[in-house]
Amino acid sequence: MDKKTIIGIILMAAIFIGYVMYSSKQQAEYQEYMEQVQAEEVARAEAEQAAAAAQQAAAAVPADSTQMATAAEQAVNREIEMYGETLSAARNAEAATYTMSNDYLTVDFTTQGGMMSKVTLEEYTKYAPKDERNEKVVLYDPESAKFDMEFYVKRGFNNLKVNTAEYVFQSEGVRKENGCQRLSMRLEVSAGAYVVYEYVLYDEKNPSRDYMLDFNVKFENLSPIMAQQSTVGVEWSNRTYQNERSYKNENMYTTLSYRLPDDEDVEDLGMSEGETSEYIEEPVNWVAFRQQYFSQAFIAHDNFAYANSGFTTEEAGSGFLKHYTSKMGLTYTPQTDGYAMSIYCGPNKYAILSKVVDPDGESIAMERLIPLGGWLIGWFNRWIVIPVFDFLSKYIASFGVIILILTILVKALIFPLTYKSYLSTAKMRVIKPEMDALNEKYPRQEDAMKKQQEMMNLYKKAGINPMGGCIPMLIQLPLLWALFRFFPASIELRGEPFLWADDLSSYDSVLNLPFTIPFYGDHVSLFCLLMAVAMVGFSYFSYQQNSASQPQMAGMKFMMVYMMPAMMLFWFNDYASGLCYYYLVSQIITMIQMTAIRRFVDDGKIRAIMERNASKQKNKKKSKFQLRYEELMRQQEEMMRQQQQAKGGKRK
Numbered sequence: 001m002d003k004k005t006i007i008g009i010i011l012m013a014a015i016f017i018g019y020v021m022y023s024s025k026q027q028a029e030y031q032e033y034m035e036q037v038q039a040e041e042v043a044r045a046e047a048e049q050a051a052a053a054a055q056q057a058a059a060a061v062p063a064d065s066t067q068m069a070t071a072a073e074q075a076v077n078r079e080i081e082m083y084g085e086t087l088s089a090a091r092n093a094e095a096a097t098y099t100m101s102n103d104y105l106t107v108d109f110t111t112q113g114g115m116m117s118k119v120t121l122e123e124y125t126k127y128a129p130k131d132e133r134n135e136k137v138v139l140y141d142p143e144s145a146k147f148d149m150e151f152y153v154k155r156g157f158n159n160l161k162v163n164t165a166e167y168v169f170q171s172e173g174v175r176k177e178n179g180c181q182r183l184s185m186r187l188e189v190s191a192g193a194y195v196v197y198e199y200v201l202y203d204e205k206n207p208s209r210d211y212m213l214d215f216n217v218k219f220e221n222l223s224p225i226m227a228q229q230s231t232v233g234v235e236w237s238n239r240t241y242q243n244e245r246s247y248k249n250e251n252m253y254t255t256l257s258y259r260l261p262d263d264e265d266v267e268d269l270g271m272s273e274g275e276t277s278e279y280i281e282e283p284v285n286w287v288a289f290r291q292q293y294f295s296q297a298f299i300a301h302d303n304f305a306y307a308n309s310g311f312t313t314e315e316a317g318s319g320f321l322k323h324y325t326s327k328m329g330l331t332y333t334p335q336t337d338g339y340a341m342s343i344y345c346g347p348n349k350y351a352i353l354s355k356v357v358d359p360d361g362e363s364i365a366m367e368r369l370i371p372l373g374g375w376l377i378g379w380f381n382r383w384i385v386i387p388v389f390d391f392l393s394k395y396i397a398s399f400g401v402i403i404l405i406l407t408i409l410v411k412a413l414i415f416p417l418t419y420k421s422y423l424s425t426a427k428m429r430v431i432k433p434e435m436d437a438l439n440e441k442y443p444r445q446e447d448a449m450k451k452q453q454e455m456m457n458l459y460k461k462a463g464i465n466p467m468g469g470c471i472p473m474l475i476q477l478p479l480l481w482a483l484f485r486f487f488p489a490s491i492e493l494r495g496e497p498f499l500w501a502d503d504l505s506s507y508d509s510v511l512n513l514p515f516t517i518p519f520y521g522d523h524v525s526l527f528c529l530l531m532a533v534a535m536v537g538f539s540y541f542s543y544q545q546n547s548a549s550q551p552q553m554a555g556m557k558f559m560m561v562y563m564m565p566a567m568m569l570f571w572f573n574d575y576a577s578g579l580c581y582y583y584l585v586s587q588i589i590t591m592i593q594m595t596a597i598r599r600f601v602d603d604g605k606i607r608a609i610m611e612r613n614a615s616k617q618k619n620k621k622k623s624k625f626q627l628r629y630e631e632l633m634r635q636q637e638e639m640m641r642q643q644q645q646a647k648g649g650k651r652k
Helices: 003-057 062-083 085-092 247-252 378-393 399-413 415-430 432-441 445-462 470-489 526-547 551-572 577-600 603-618 624-651
Strands: 097-101 105-110 115-125 136-138 146-155 158-163 170-177 180-190 193-202 212-220 231-241 255-259 275-280 284-290 294-304 306-313 320-331 338-347 509-517 521-525
Touching (some): 097 193, 115 146, 115 294, 115 338, 231 294, 247 320, 255 306, 284 320, 294 320, 378 470, 399 415, 399 470, 415 577, 470 577, 521 526, 526 551, 526 577, 551 577
Antiparallel strands (some): 105 115, 146 231, 170 180, 180 193, 193 212, 212 338, 231 320, 255 284, 284 294, 294 338
């Protein structure tokens, strides 16, 4: 390098070092200034409290009042120097409240932070005894609800962090236009530069908008003073009330859920009873604070850049379930002039959530908030159970009757499987004498392969699939599990009475105990008790049917007949009475079906059919699979014989 280049580099380095030293000094002075401002704010607050107390006591000393006024004035001046006149005025302004409502929602707003402070659902009430249900469901807790946008603006040589929750917005109130209500709130960040929040609530009845608020954020003339940043932070938090009878059951279905863009499913943080959180580094379409029957969802139409979300579980008896917090980021560039978002506050009802779409009319999978099950069972609930349930509810007022009809329909649907299972069991019962003869013919362990081979030949001649009784039951299990997920998630049952139960979505208590039984509770659910009794009857019936053909089941009698119903009694005592009622009816219908099948299916006819099938199979050419299987069995038998001979030789 030549001399000029070296000198240039040295000068640039000197300028840079000087700038760094100057900036560091400025930053230190700014930090000291901030500490002084905070101290003066504390002093001002204490001075104002002292002045108020002195005024009330009529014992103030003029000199002291003058000093306090001077201190307060100095603190105000320093605050103005730090935040500017507009933000300083917004910090100290008096907040106002506004309300918007339609047939479904009543939303209270406060200009402190420009946020929703309370949301009331007009069509739903908290659980209470039947004649005392007059308290409406509230989704936002005014004491803990928070909404805050965080960004940085330029202030001299430094950047000032603006948290909108700390400031009072200005508003001209609610205005009605074009079938909706609008509320605009403005925060003047600097002279002529504003952050504007606009909330829109629709009056016209539309399932996709009945419980939805549009939330638009606008930056007016804000770009010139915005500091360099890639995101605008959003903090959303709230504490959810307990709305159902059972804290344990409701809390089990209460969690935080979110959706990734273009994902057909929904993720959640699980059903933790403590504290949990998750940082999602990729874009997020929406975040929802989900309860058993209600949800609050914050939707960003252009997606959040990230989301750091979590919750803590409130104590039982506190009246609350979970305290949620979600810190999200909205992508920001100098060209950004605002954000289009929406807020859902309403029921977890499939008919409503499935109609919620984005501005382009595309689904955002809000219906997946309802825990209907995964791909294996969810389809059965979405495409069969829910449509049938909704159809019946149009014509039948009693949901107990609807559950009865639904159970009959499900049992009719799976009846062919039930029949096939019984038929397989009956065939095993018919050939039991032949199986006993084989057991006597081959009593030794070394003949196990030969006995197995002859049993398979016997099954083949009789046309029996050894798994024929199990496969139909295995096919039924997903359907049973699907209905197990449907009933606790069905808001249609909420508050609906039937017989002695005053709410099919909650447990029916016919006796409150003066003590708590571990794993059972402090009450007796009659539907649950009847379900357990029906299970004992059905299990005993099934045992009697199968024990003759399957001797190994003798040792399972206690487990099948008594232990399983007892476990269900303890497990389901806190569950929805509608679910217990469904299982009760299901058990009764199954026993009726099995009794009818038993009367119409004769063992003699079954044997005759089996003998005809055996004669047809006698001259039938064996398949390659059968030949390979028989050869394998012969090889295994020969191997076992050689092993036995080798053991005998060693003993000699």
